Amino acid sequence: MRLPDGLRQIVAATLAAALFLGLFFGVQLVWWAAFGLAAVTYGALLLIVGRRTPADEIVLGHRVTAADVSRTAEALETAAARLSAAAQNGPKTDRGEIARMAAHLRSIRQKILADPEDYRSTRRFVTSYLPHMVETVERYADLARLARENHADRVARLRARILSYGPVLDRIDQACLENDFAALEVEVDALATQMKRG
Incomplete structure (x- = not known):
């Protein structure tokens, strides 16, 4: 799947933030571990979701x-x-x-x-x-x-x-x-x- 760069970053950031909140409040993982896993998820999502090349x-x-x-x-x-x-x-x-x-x-x-x-x-x-x-x-x-x-x-x-x-x-x-x-x-x-x- 490929998305425009701005939308791609928003989707990755939203999913990483949701994961952080779930790990920190739901699982009650320490904040730095939850943050680290969310950051890794953000980076992985940017690699998985390709950047759609603008027309120009x-x-x-x-x-x-x-x-x-x-x-x-x-x-x-x-x-x-x-x-x-x-x-x-x-x-x-x-x-x-x-x-x-x-x-x-x-x-x-x-x-x-x-x-x-x-x-x-x-x-x-x-x-x-x-x-x-x-x-x-x-x-x-x-x-x-x-x-x-x-x-x-x-x-x-x-x-x-x-x-x-x-x-x-x-x-x-x-x-x-x-x-x-x-x-x-x-x-x-x-x-x-x-x-x-x-």
């Missing part, structure tokens, strides 16, 4: 927890929404490219939710680069919309660098897909081998 500590893959996947999915959805808004607010010529970046982020999010192993491929990107990338795209969209003709060269240079994010997101998206293909191929090969033996 459940390991879904090698060193990947449900909390990791949830945080990453939330960060990707927030970033995709911000990029979609930047696409609407930015120059018309760039709206399609920025919207594609948002679509890649949503695709990556779906792949991570479907296969938590994909989290490892994206962890560094999501934690280190994604927030800065989204912020720079938003700032570019605002500046490009407000820029005048004398800023055209600077906007063009920024545009080239901002739009270079798209292929990077595509590669990350494809890496997640490749990981899914590799995992499925291994499963299919294993199943085929088992069926041949059977």
